[in-house]
Amino acid sequence: MNIGIIGGGWSGLAAAIELTRAGHRVTVYEAGKVPGGRARRLASDGLALDNGQHLLAGAYSETLRLMELVSPGSSASGFLRLPLALVYPEGVSIRAPRLPAPLHLAFALLFARGLTLAEKLSAIGFMQALKKIDFSPKDDLTVAEALAGQPRAACKYLWEPICVAALNTPIGQASFRVFAQVLKDALTGKAANSDFLIPARDLSALFPEPAAAWLEKSGGEVRMRTRITALQRSDAHWKALWQGGEAVHDRVIIATAPTHAIDLLSPLNDCRALVRQLGTIGYQPILTVYAEYPALPKFPAPLIGWVEPVPLFIFDMQASLGMANTIAVVASASGPHLEWDDVRWVEEIDARMRQAFGPLPPPRLIKRITEKRATFTCAPGMFRPAAKTPCTGLFLAGDYVDGPYPATLEGAVRSGVQCAETLLATP
Ligand SMILES: Cc1cc2nc3c(=O)[nH]c(=O)nc-3n(C[C@H](O)[C@H](O)[C@H](O)COP(=O)(O)OP(=O)(O)OC[C@H]3O[C@@H](n4cnc5c(N)ncnc54)[C@H](O)[C@@H]3O)c2cc1C
Numbered sequence: 221m222n223i224g225i226i227g228g229g230w231s232g233l234a235a236a237i238e239l240t241r242a243g244h245r246v247t248v249y250e251a252g253k254v255p256g257g258r259a260r261r262l263a264s265d266g267l268a269l270d271n272g273q274h275l276l277a278g279a280y281s282e283t284l285r286l287m288e289l290v291s292p293g294s295s296a297s298g299f300l301r302l303p304l305a306l307v308y309p310e311g312v313s314i315r316a317p318r319l320p321a322p323l324h325l326a327f328a329l330l331f332a333r334g335l336t337l338a339e340k341l342s343a344i345g346f347m348q349a350l351k352k353i354d355f356s357p358k359d360d361l362t363v364a365e366a367l368a369g370q371p372r373a374a375c376k377y378l379w380e381p382i383c384v385a386a387l388n389t390p391i392g393q394a395s396f397r398v399f400a401q402v403l404k405d406a407l408t409g410k411a412a413n414s415d416f417l418i419p420a421r422d423l424s425a426l427f428p429e430p431a432a433a434w435l436e437k438s439g440g441e442v443r444m445r446t447r448i449t450a451l452q453r454s455d456a457h458w459k460a461l462w463q464g465g466e467a468v469h470d471r472v473i474i475a476t477a478p479t480h481a482i483d484l485l486s487p488l489n490d491c492r493a494l495v496r497q498l499g500t501i502g503y504q505p506i507l508t509v510y511a512e513y514p515a516l517p518k519f520p521a522p523l524i525g526w527v528e529p530v531p532l533f534i535f536d537m538q539a540s541l542g543m544a545n546t547i548a549v550v551a552s553a554s555g556p557h558l559e560w561d562d563v564r565w566v567e568e569i570d571a572r573m574r575q576a577f578g579p580l581p582p583p584r585l586i587k588r589i590t591e592k593r594a595t596f597t598c599a600p601g602m603f604r605p606a607a608k609t610p611c612t613g614l615f616l617a618g619d620y621v622d623g624p625y626p627a628t629l630e631g632a633v634r635s636g637v638q639c640a641e642t643l644l645a646t647p
Contacts, residue, residue, distance in 0.1 A: 223643070224249065224460050224469035226448045226484065229257025230629050231617040232475030233431040234286055234636025235643075236440060242644055246440040247467065248432070249460065251447035255428035258477070258594065259629055268422040272508040272591055273535050273548035275385065275523070278415035279405040280630040282637055287427050290434035298426050299417040300522060300540045304328060304406075307521040309576035312377045315521075321411040339371045343378055346370055347407065355404035357396055360600035363387075366396040381531045382406075384552045387598040387626040388504045395600045401624045418522055418540040451484050451614070458613055471643055475617040475636065477593065490610045498605065501620060502597035505558060507590045509549040509565050510537075511583040513573075516545045526572055530555035534572065546586070547573075562588060595627030596620045607635070607642040615643050 221244045225232045228250030236246045254260050262271050276283065276299065284295040303324070304316040312334030316324040325347070329340050346367075350357075357366070363383045367375050380391050386402045387394045406414045419426050432442040451472060452459040458472040474481045478498050485491040485498070522539040526532045532551045537543040549569055551557045560568065562585050570582050596602070596619070604622040607615050617639035618632060625631030 221245070221470040222468075223247070224458065224467065224472045225475055225617075226460065226472065227257065227475035227480075227618070228252070228255040228428065228432065228442060228444070229475060229618075229632060230259060230283070230427065231619060231621075231632035231636040231639070232257075232473065233428055233435070234282070234633040235473050235475060235617045235640045236435055236442075236636075237286055237290065237431060238637050238640035239643070240435060240438050240440050242640070246435065247469070248435065248440070248442045249446045249448050249462065250442065250444050253445055254424050255432050255442065255444070256424040257428075258591065259423045260428065261422035261424040262589075267543075267586070268425075269510055269587060270419075270423045270508075271589060272506050272594065273550045274419060274423060274629065275533075275535075276417035276419070276629060277406050277413065278417060279409070279413035280417070280628075280633075283427070283630050283633045286431070286633060286637075290427070291430035294426070294430065298419065298421055300420050301415050301417050302522060303411075304414040304416060305521045305523075306377065306381060307524045308334070308377060308526060309520075309524055309572070310526065312373070313520075314378060316411070316414055319411065321409065321413075324411040324414065325407055335373055335377070336371075339374045342371050343374045346374075346379075347403070350400055350403060351408070355400040355408075357400055360395055360397040362600060363391040363394040363396050363399050366399075367391065376527050381525060381527065381533075384531045385533070386628065388506060388552045388595040389598045389626075390553050390555075393597060393599050395598050395602070397600065398598050398624070398626050402626065416523070418535065420540050422541075448484065450487065453488075453611070456613070471613045471615065473615045473617050473639055473643065475639070477618065478596065478620050479593065481616060481618070485609070488611055488614075491614075494605060494609060497603045500603050502599065502602075503593040504553045504595055504597050505590055505592045506553070506594035507551045507557060507588070509569065509588045510586040511547050511549065511566070511569055512586055513545045513547075513583050514581050516547075516580075517577050520576075524576060530557050532557070532572075534569070534576075547583070558590065598626045607639040608646060615639050 225248045288295045306314040314332040316328040450461045457468045519536040523535045535548040537546040617636045619627040621635045
């Protein structure tokens, strides 16, 4: 088949790889000038900064598999890999030792610094209760509801930061069912599943660019700077139109964020109900601030966190990308920090870094990026569409498409792989 894929983000590229491997001719259309979508390199005054600092997990098996396929060795060399470590300069630190599972987790919790024995035992009890139900809660509560009864410190330093980092949704709104799935994948199975993987390359160089090169080499085509403006049914085919061109495909996958999918689906009569449902999806922001110091002492871990007034992590970019004295500060989901201006951010970063390291000269803010629709709000019962649309021959891929994962790179890649399988299984 001749298959058109709209979107050169991680989901579209994953679908393109799998369909090419199955022997089909694939064309990927990407509106931007760099592949990667919401996980891509920005050209910024000669610095290869990303649109937002990302953190992956050892459990991202499909992402690592496809990275390895398009660029052998990159699933190891592309990251700074370290055992799970939640380190808070205000006095709490939870670090997994290099021990086989589940000992790594038991030790991380039992030997956590700054938590009382009762708090540690409650955290272990919470995991055991989840294990008993195979991490599949019957009712889809919010994470806050499910954590009722857990000691405040365990929520503040363990469960809430994991939830906000993985689901990018405040615990009062976040789906416990999806959270339980994340805990299962990251904290059970092999100990390496819980590893933190910090990109050691810019995000486009990590997977999207090698994936695009692999596709071109394997007979596919990746058309950058090509925004599809409309899709038209023509007999049993789909015509994709862009400014100054058009192409006919046997099948089309829309691998964009939901808002762009709505634009393309809206004119199609059979997709009216789907468009209405897609319109119910809510969004959460992610804010990244890049800053530089004249000099920095060694970090106690490549990322360190604070919990008040919002969970916030500071990444040491020297450790991951070799960018000396540079940090990336990440604040996930909605919160009061969205109102802070550059001056306030410098003050906030300065205060936290002094708490961690003692007196330091103030940082220079390099860039502040707010991705307003970074991910969907991962709420209980939210609508997530199937890969197959009501229009014959038209499919959806993307982090928001139905699946067990929240809006993450692994969720996007898995959706792309699953969409390719669905397309191939559909007559
Ligand atoms: C700031 C930030 C931080 C994040 N942090 C993490 C993290 O730490 N860990 C993690 O796992 N995940 C993280 N995520 C989430 C992760 O980046 C996304 O889940 C993932 O990139 C989504 O991929 P996708 O392919 O589904 O969609 P997208 O990345 O949105 O890809 C869609 C692509 O389609 C293109 N497009 C849209 N319309 C058209 C059109 N009409 N024609 C042609 N092309 C079109 C877009 O340009 C885009 O490239 C973060 C996201 C953001 C924004």
